[in-house]
Amino acid sequence: MTSDADPTQSYTAEGVADEHGRLVDIRIHQSGKTQHIAGRYGDSQDAAILRPWREARARGERVLPVFLGAGLGGAVRTLLQETDDDERPLPLAVVDKESPILAVTGLRDELSEASPDRVLFLDDSDPNIALAAITRWQMQNGGLPLMPLAHPFYLRLDRSYYQPLRSSLAASGEADFWSRTxxxxxxxxxxxxxxxxxxxxxxxxxxxxxxxxxxxxxxxxxxxxxxxxxxxxxxxxxxxxxxxxxxxxxxxxxxxxxxxxxxxxxxxxxxxxxxxxxxxxxxxxxxxxxxxxxxxxxxxxxxxxxxxxxxxxxxxxxxxxxATDPHRFQPPRQTPAPVADVAFVGNSMVFKVGHRMRVAKPPKPLLVRYRSLAAEFGEHEERSVRRFLELEHPDLVPHFEALDTMERRLAFEAMITWEATRQYRLACLQGVMGLNPLIAGDRGWRITLRHDPRPWRYHHELSYYADLPGFYPSVTVNFNATSKQMKGAVNQRVFDAPAAGAFVLTDWRAQMDQLFEPGAEVIAYHSPDEATELAQRYLRDEPARRTVIAAARQRILAHHTYDIRVGELLEIMRQSFG
CATH class of the missing domain: 3.40.50.2300 (Response regulator)
Incomplete structure (x- = not known):
């Protein structure tokens, strides 16, 4: 739910008093026009607003009233007075973001002093935040049905804000969800x-x-x-x-x-x-x-x-x-036309780093050292950038904490993680750059490898569903370099490529040996030099490739499909909550 309302309030409010100085109306001046909140019908208007609540009260129903727009405050005060002597007086909520009007009525200050325990006052300009607060308030009060009491003037003043709120609150009162669940x-x-x-x-x-x-x-x-x-x-x-x-x-x-x-x-x-x-x-x-x-x-x-x-x-x-879906990733019926001897599919991380940098806007002490920090973080056993700084660079922690929003701090952590991945993938690719690799990914690879004199070929990004199941079998050696967001785990390619009948040469991960038999079901390198040696060996040895592919696929079909993972998850949920 969104609001098109101008948060700066594109109108002015002017109070109108009677001969005794009592506020009886408010004039709203907007776009050269003047409107009245109460006009000649203030008292009857308040009665109309309260009518649904009074009818529900007469039927003995317990509901939570939510005023959408307080107006001059008459209906809110009346409801508080009529329930003040109840044995269990229910609270009420007021959603009113109209600061010019509230400045004239002084209602919010009045309610915070007179009824702080009974009135929830919400003035956020984002209706989703207001709705979230009302939902929490409802649950805190036994999940009773909500009854919206909308001031008609506010529905006209900002229809895109108050009207959806009224619809949402009315829907919550049409059925007792709690008993039915x-x-x-x-x-x-x-x-x-x-x-x-x-x-x-x-x-x-x-x-x-x-x-x-x-x-x-x-x-x-x-x-x-x-x-x-x-x-x-x-x-x-x-x-x-x-x-x-x-x-x-x-x-x-x-x-x-x-x-x-x-x-x-x-x-x-x-x-x-x-x-x-x-x-x-x-x-x-x-x-x-x-x-x-x-x-x-x-x-x-x-x-x-x-x-x-x-x-x-x-x-x-x-x-x-x-795991993998072997119904999607399966060997082709016919031998595909070869695309490349060696190919790598993955993001360069160039633009991802730049995007997070623009969001984080890190101060100079963090910005000038981000590449060296990323390189060090990539090799460190710590998985959290924040804790890595606390352990290794406590002098930089105050600068990190100075990032004034969670979004900026998160963006900085992601920036360091993606930069570590960028450096790591580039280092791994050095092991196969002498083999004229095909690199499929974003345009950042052209930037990353623009000074590398060795020949290589670029391919645009591939679709996971439409392209990869057919791409893997058309490559002799599918080269893999895992993201640094997962320093010990294996990624999707280690499962998908063998399931599709393709050979994959991957970087070694600590959790890999729990999933595959090393050297028989998975071939992994520990350094770029070892990657060069293994790539050249398996490019020459087709029988060895086929043996590894067959063993890996057999293991995957027996232990690493999404059918198996879903079954494991279902059983854990049953044991934990059944």
Whole structure:
């Protein structure tokens, strides 16, 4: 939900008093026109605003009133007076961002002094933030239905702000979601899964695996700019009521808002969350302050993250490495035309580093040393840039802490991580640059290798779904250099290429030996010089390549498919929350 309102308030407000000095109206001057908030109908207007609440009160219903626009404050004061003697007087909320009007009425200061414990006053110009605060307030007050009491003038003053809020709040009062979501979990086999879908490529594999395994599932779609929005929350609640899932599944915490509304909502619903991190959680959870929940199970593709995730307060943390979809990555029926003897597919990180640098705007002491810091961080055992600075460069920590927003600090950590990856990939590629490699990726490679006199070929970025399944088998040696966001884990290519019947030469990772038999199912180099030797050897020895490919594919089909990973995740969720 977005608002087109001008945050600077493109109007002026002028109070109108009667002969006794009592405020009876406010004139709004906007774009050469004058409007009246109350006019001749102030008293009847307040009565009309309060009518739905009074009718609900007469029926004995307990609802949480939410005023959308306070006007002169008459309706708000009346409601407080009429409920002041109740045995359990309910609180009320006021959403009013109109600072020129509030300056005339003085209502906010009046309410903060007279009824600080009963009135929640919200004035954020972002309606999503206001809605998130109301949702938390609702849950703190027993999840009672919300009743929007909208001032008609405010609906005209800023329709794009107040009207969607009224619709969202009205929808929450039409059904008692809480009672309808109290159903037993994990009574069926396999469990029922609510998938929070996004543009992330891996969700397609999860969906396909659920279908093949016969796992009942349903989707709640989300775009990046809808996180925490009222549309997403409404979709989620509807799906819970209608589908009755056993747990919610997401990737990289997508759908989990920073304010913690979703986590609080899932706690209220007694609905567990499974979040599978397939990117560095240190570059994701940094943004979240309220992410810990006893109903959240965290899965990570990198075993090195388990300890730090538990340090954050998560009780349920599990290692779940990447895998492949052998229905997508499978050997071609016919031998493909050769594309290259040696090829590397990956991002140069040039533009990613530049983008994070523009967001972080690091001060000079950090900026002038970022390349050397990245090189050192790339070789360090620490996975978090912040902790790396604390351990090795405490003199730079105050400059890092001086980055005044979480976004800037996160951007700096990502900048160092991506720069470490840029340097590392370039160093690894030195091992095959003498073999005229084909490099597929972004245009940053032209910048990175512009001074290298050795011949190499450039190919534009390849689509994971449309291009890579056919590309890998057309290359004799698929060269791999893992990102420094995962210093011990293996990446997707180590699973995908052999599944497609292709040979891959990869950099050695500490967790690799748990997944493959070294030298038989995976061929790994420890240095650029060793990469040169191994690439030349396997370019010459086709029988050896085929033997490795066959052994790797057999291991992958038996242990490393997404069907297997989904099955493991389902069983862990059942054992943890069933």
């Amino acid at each position: 109290r159903y037993p979990k994990f009574r069926s086999s396999p469990p029922r899964v609510l998938l929070i879908t996004s543009q992330y490529f891996l969700m397609g594999e999860i969906e396909a695996a659920c279908k093949r395994l016969g796992v009942p599932h349903r989707f709640v779609a989300i775009l990046d700019d809808e996180i925490g929005s009222h549309e997403f929350v409404e979709q989620l609640l509807t799906a819970v009521v209608e589908f009755k899932p056993d747990f919610v599944f997401t990737i990289n915490h997508l759908g989990v808002d920073r304010e913690g509304v979703l986590m609080e909502l899932l706690d209220r619903l007694k609905l567990p969350l499974a979040s599978w991190f397939v990117d560095n959680p240190h570059l994701i959870l940094y943004l979240y302050e309220k992410v810990v929940s006893t109903r959240a199970a965290i899965f990570t593709w990198d075993a090195d993250n388990i300890a730090t995730l538990r340090d954050l307060g998560f009780d349920q943390v599990h290692y779940l490495p990447l």
